Structures are given as structure tokens and as C-alpha cells.
Amino acid sequence: MAARTHEGNRAQAQHVSHCVVLGGGYAGVLAAIRLAGKARRRRLPIKVTLVNASPHFVERVRLHEVAAGRQHAPLSIAKSLEGxxxxxxxxxxxxVDAAAKRLEIAHAGGEQSQLSYDALLFAPGSVAAPSRVAGSDEHAFNPANAEGAERLRQRLSAARSGERVVVVGGGLTALEIATEIAEARPELSVSLATRGEFGGDLSPRGRAYLQKTFEELRIDVHARVSAREVLADRLVLAPEASSAPLTSLPADIVILATGFRPSALAEISGLEICPDGRLVVDDTLRSPAHPAIWGAGDAVAVVGEDGSFLRMSCATAMPQGVHAADAMIATLAGEPAPQFGFSYVVRCMSLGRRRGLIQVVDRHDRPQDRVFTGGFAAWIKEQVCAYTLLSLRAERALSGVYRWPGQQRASSASAPSVGRGKRGVGGLDAVAVR
Ligand SMILES: Cc1cc2nc3c(=O)[nH]c(=O)nc-3n(C[C@H](O)[C@H](O)[C@H](O)COP(=O)(O)OP(=O)(O)OC[C@H]3O[C@@H](n4cnc5c(N)ncnc54)[C@H](O)[C@@H]3O)c2cc1C
Structure with a gap:
């Protein structure tokens, strides 16, 4: 009896660390599950709370499908966290009050609350990059987030045969949106306007397949132009050759797919950020300036093996979430935290539901000659999207199971000195995405 009382007193005296994950996207939900699973397995006194703006998980990698009219049932975060x-x-x-280790939270109905943490995993993701194109606030659509995709879905569902859709952008998201709409709505006239060369970031074989697919889907491509102004019925373009006059394309629906910008929360909170607004972290994904904060996903500047920042993508966000969780656990257990390692393998693109393009890349994300195309590539891309949700279930069922390419290849680079300590956003240009 005396021994049991002693045991009880010891348990009471044991400090329970509160780990808070901010942001319930790909990085945050997986990180929260990993944290709780590892803490349980190792019997560490850790409590985990996930804070997210909505009770639903947004599958951002499918927002172009949503915009084109495909139905996806809402996913409950609470359900993903069950057990x-x-x-x-x-x-x-x-x-985020880094000095007091506290979050200030606004709730629906105007209620406010605070949440204290011992360790914070910062993963609020990204939003549409601010547009410098005049008239875009009034006339353009951007499916980078759930609200934008829903607005576009409603507009497209009301579009009549022959209406003209112009997608601005040449990255993976722009290519996916243009093809998704052209395939789902062949009665609309779809075109794409991009700076630089069309498919310029792909191998010659990848580019050739892209061109063929755009021809088959009858998507007009306007390359080497930049969007200047969106009007109610047209898009004004400036050709890249500076002497050439402005041109314009008739457009009923203009879609901007010109990149993402990190959440502004790090800047608003006075955390240490890079010039583009992303949280600075070291090679273990911990903030050097705020040692109780780790970061993962689009809101964080993670340096790859070649010294450049990793692309904003789900493919990099999930490994970062898991790594940050592991690093946090190691630190709380008094062990050295591992360095983050990551190798690129492929870039996966859906080009509508029936075609896809899988561009093989080297570990630094440089396109290689090899590509997979057609229905097989569409199937692979679908498996990749499904795998994101499967990973949440797998990690919940079997803690520690999530792995990724290059995990063991710890980066020797640390966060670059440029941008460190700068609290202002020196230029909110869209950063490399997908
Ligand atoms: C159309 C489209 C297609 C894409 N396809 C691919 C693809 O094929 N492959 C790929 O790798 N990537 C793809 N991406 C990119 C990918 O979706 C993002 O890079 C990824 O979602 C980043 O994950 P994250 O966890 O960092 O952030 P997010 O998924 O953005 O999640 C952040 C979460 O934090 C919440 N949040 C933000 N701020 C706050 C706050 N202040 N308080 C509370 N909660 C907050 C948000 O509500 C959200 O739930 C695509 C993106 C788009 C738009």
C-alpha cells in the first residue's frame, strides 16, 4: 500500500509535456499521429493537441478535381485521430507568442482562447500567392485553397457552352487544372498562358507528351507571355520580348495558378522568417531563434541537399511533419535530434482523369529522360493521392511505419544565412511549388 502511494506521488510529480501541432493539413495531421504514437510506444509523458481552422481535412492535392466538378466527401480530422x-x-x-509559449486562438462566434505549449510544431501551410495582375481580385479565380476551389466550381458549373476559360501559370498545378477542366467540360474553350517555355521544367519526352495531350484536349497554349490585367471579358498579356505590344485573349473565366505563399502567421507573430515569409528552421527542422518551435510543410523553409529550398508540396510536407515529430520526441527524451534527409524521385501529374505524366527526376529534382505516360501514369497519380490518406491510417495503426526516400540521407546543409533574422517579408513572390 505504502509502495503504491509512493508510485502515485511520483506519477503526479512527473511533468507532462504538452506538444501542440498548429495546422491540420498533410504535415500537421500526420505529425500529430506520429507524436502521439511514438510517445505512447516509448511511454513518454506527452500530451498532444492539434489546432486547425476547420474540423475538416482539406485534400489540397485534389482541389483541381473539385473545381472541375468532381465530388469528394468531406474528411473529418477527428475521425483520422480516433484512438x-x-x-x-x-x-x-x-x-504565436514564442516568449510565453502560448497560442491565441479565435473561435467561431467570436470566442477567444489561449493554449500553452511546451513544444510547438508549426505547420499552417500556404495560400494562393498574392497576385500582381491588375483586376485579379475582382475577376479571377484561384483554386489554391478550398474556398477558392469551391468558388471556381460554382462558376464553372454555371458556364455555358463556348465560354472561354484561361488558366494563367505553367507549373504542375496550372497544367493539372487546365487539363482537368478541358477533359471534364469539352464544350468550354480552354487555353493556358504561361511565362517561359511551355513544359520547360520537364524532360524533352515529358514536354512532348504534354504538348500531345494539350493538342488532344484542344487546349490553346500561349507561352512566353505574362498576365498584366484581368478584365470582365478578357485577359491582357505582355509578350516576354519587351518591344512587342500588349495583346489580349478573350476570357470569361480567368484562373490564376501562379504559385503559393506561406501562411502569414510566422511573420505576424514576429518569428524568424526568410524573405519569402517561411519560418527558418535548422537541419533538424527546429527553429534556431525559438527553440520550442519545430516546423514542417509549406510554411517552413527547409533546405535540401543541394542547398536550395525544397518545393512546397504534399510530397515534402508529409516527410517533414514526421521528421519534426521524431525530432521533437528525441529532444523531449533528452536525445540528439536526427537531421532531415529527403530525395526526390518523381513528379506526378494528372492530366484529366484518363491521362497522367510521371516525370522521373534525380534526387535533387532535376528531370531525367524517363517518363511514364497515359492511363498507367494516371493510375499511379491516383495511387499517390490515395496514399496520402492511407499514410494517416497506417501511421495510426502502426506507429513509426511512415518512411520516405532519402530519409537516411541526412542533409549536411543548414538553413542559409540569407534571410535569417529578417522579420519583414522582403518580397512575397511565389516560391517554387509542387
Ligand atoms: C490544386 C492543387 C494540386 C496539388 N497537387 C499536388 C500534388 O499532386 N503533389 C504534391 O506534392 N503537392 C500538391 N499540391 C500542393 C500541396 O497541396 C501542398 O503543398 C500541401 O497541402 C502542403 O501541406 P501542409 O500540411 O504544409 O499545408 P496545408 O495542406 O495547406 O495545411 C495547412 C493547414 O493549416 C490550417 N491553418 C493555416 N493557418 C492556420 C491558422 N492560423 N490557425 C489554424 N489553422 C491554420 C489550414 O486550414 C490547413 O488545414 C497541390 C496543391 C493544389 C492547390
Whole structure:
């Protein structure tokens, strides 16, 4: 009896660390599950709370499908967390007080709350990059987030035969949106306007397949132009050759797919950020300036093996979430934190539902000659999208199971000195995405 009382007192005296994950996207939900699973397995006294703006998980990698009219059932974050012991708090984090280790949260109905943490995993993701194109706020659509995709879906569902859709952008998201709409709505006239060469970031074989697919789907391509102004019925373009006059394309629906910008929360909260607004982290994904904060996903500047920042993508966000969770656990257990390692393997693109393009890349993301195309590539891309959700279930069922290419190949680079300590955003240009 005396021994049991002693045991009880010891348990009471044991400090329970509160790990808070901010952001319930790909990085955050997986990180929360990993944290709770590892803490349970190692019997560490850790409590995990996930804070997200909405009770639903947004599958951003499918937002172009949503915009083109495909139905996807809403996914409950609470359901993904079932049995993990992770508490979910729904609300909008307005401020991270790094000195007091506290979040200030606004809830629906005007209620406010605070949440203290011992360790914070910062993963609020990204939003559409701000547009410098005049008239875009009034007339353009951007499916980078759920609200934007829904607005576009409603507009497209009301579009009549022959209406003209112009997608601005040449990255993977722009290519996916243009092809998705052209395939789902062949009665619309779809075109794409991009700076630089069309498919310029692909291998010659990848580019050739892209061109063939755009021809088959009857998507007009206007390359080497930049969008200047969106009007109610047209898009004004400036050709890249500076002496050439402005031109314009008739357009009923203009879609901007010109990149993402990290969440502004790090900047608003005065955290240490890079010039593009992403949180600075070291090679273990911990903030050097705010040692109780780790980061993962689109909101964080993670340096790859070649010294450049990793692309904003789901493919990099999930490994970062898991790594940051592992690094946090190691630190709380008094062990050295591992360095983050990551190798690129492929870039996966859906080009509508029936075609896809898988561009093989080297570990630094440079396109190689090899590509997979057609229905097989569309199938692979679909498996990749499904795998993101499967990973959440797998990690929940079997803690520690999530792995990724290059995991063991720890990066020797640390966060670059440029941008460190700069709290202002020196230029919110769209950063490399997907
Ligand atoms: C159309 C489209 C297609 C894409 N396809 C691919 C693809 O094929 N492959 C790929 O790798 N990537 C793809 N991406 C990119 C990918 O979706 C993002 O890079 C990825 O979602 C980043 O994950 P994350 O966890 O960092 O952030 P997010 O998924 O953006 O999640 C962040 C979460 O934090 C929440 N949040 C933000 N701020 C706050 C706050 N202040 N308070 C509370 N909660 C907050 C948000 O509501 C959200 O739930 C695509 C993106 C788009 C738009």
C-alpha cells in the first residue's frame, strides 16, 4: 500500500509535456499521429493537441478535381485521430507568442482562447500567392485553397457552352487544372498562358507528351507571355520580348495558378522568417531563434541537399511533419535530434482523369529522360493521392511505419544565412511549388 502511494506521488510529480501541432493539413495531421504514437510506444509523458481552422481535412492535392466538378466527401480530422489520444481544437490561431509559449486562438462566434505549449510544431501551410495582375481580385479565380476551389466550381458549373476559360501559370498545378477542366467540360474553350517555355521544367519526352495531350484536349497554349490585367471579358498579356505590344485573349473565366505563399502567421507573430515569409528552421527542422518551435510543410523553409529550398508540396510536407515529430520526441527524451534527409524521385501529374505524366527526376529534382505516360501514369497519380490518406491510417495503426526516400540521407546543409533574422517579408513572390 505504502509502495503504491509512493508510485502515485511520483506519477503526479512527473511533468507532462504538452506538444501542440498548429495546422491540420498533410504535415500537421500526420505529425500529430506520429507524436502521439511514438510517445505512447516509448511511454513518454506527452500530451498532444492539434489546432486547425476547420474540423475538416482539406485534400489540397485534389482541389483541381473539385473545381472541375468532381465530388469528394468531406474528411473529418477527428475521425483520422480516433484512438490516437490527440485532442483536436478547432479555431484560427491569430498569434504565436514564442516568449510565453502560448497560442491565441479565435473561435467561431467570436470566442477567444489561449493554449500553452511546451513544444510547438508549426505547420499552417500556404495560400494562393498574392497576385500582381491588375483586376485579379475582382475577376479571377484561384483554386489554391478550398474556398477558392469551391468558388471556381460554382462558376464553372454555371458556364455555358463556348465560354472561354484561361488558366494563367505553367507549373504542375496550372497544367493539372487546365487539363482537368478541358477533359471534364469539352464544350468550354480552354487555353493556358504561361511565362517561359511551355513544359520547360520537364524532360524533352515529358514536354512532348504534354504538348500531345494539350493538342488532344484542344487546349490553346500561349507561352512566353505574362498576365498584366484581368478584365470582365478578357485577359491582357505582355509578350516576354519587351518591344512587342500588349495583346489580349478573350476570357470569361480567368484562373490564376501562379504559385503559393506561406501562411502569414510566422511573420505576424514576429518569428524568424526568410524573405519569402517561411519560418527558418535548422537541419533538424527546429527553429534556431525559438527553440520550442519545430516546423514542417509549406510554411517552413527547409533546405535540401543541394542547398536550395525544397518545393512546397504534399510530397515534402508529409516527410517533414514526421521528421519534426521524431525530432521533437528525441529532444523531449533528452536525445540528439536526427537531421532531415529527403530525395526526390518523381513528379506526378494528372492530366484529366484518363491521362497522367510521371516525370522521373534525380534526387535533387532535376528531370531525367524517363517518363511514364497515359492511363498507367494516371493510375499511379491516383495511387499517390490515395496514399496520402492511407499514410494517416497506417501511421495510426502502426506507429513509426511512415518512411520516405532519402530519409537516411541526412542533409549536411543548414538553413542559409540569407534571410535569417529578417522579420519583414522582403518580397512575397511565389516560391517554387509542387
Ligand atoms: C490544386 C492543387 C494540386 C496539388 N497537387 C499536388 C500534388 O499532386 N503533389 C504534391 O506534392 N503537392 C500538391 N499540391 C500542393 C500541396 O497541396 C501542398 O503543398 C500541401 O497541402 C502542403 O501541406 P501542409 O500540411 O504544409 O499545408 P496545408 O495542406 O495547406 O495545411 C495547412 C493547414 O493549416 C490550417 N491553418 C493555416 N493557418 C492556420 C491558422 N492560423 N490557425 C489554424 N489553422 C491554420 C489550414 O486550414 C490547413 O488545414 C497541390 C496543391 C493544389 C492547390
Amino acid at each position: 490516437t489520444g490527440v485532442a483536436l481544437r478547432v479555431g484560427w490561431v491569430r498569434h
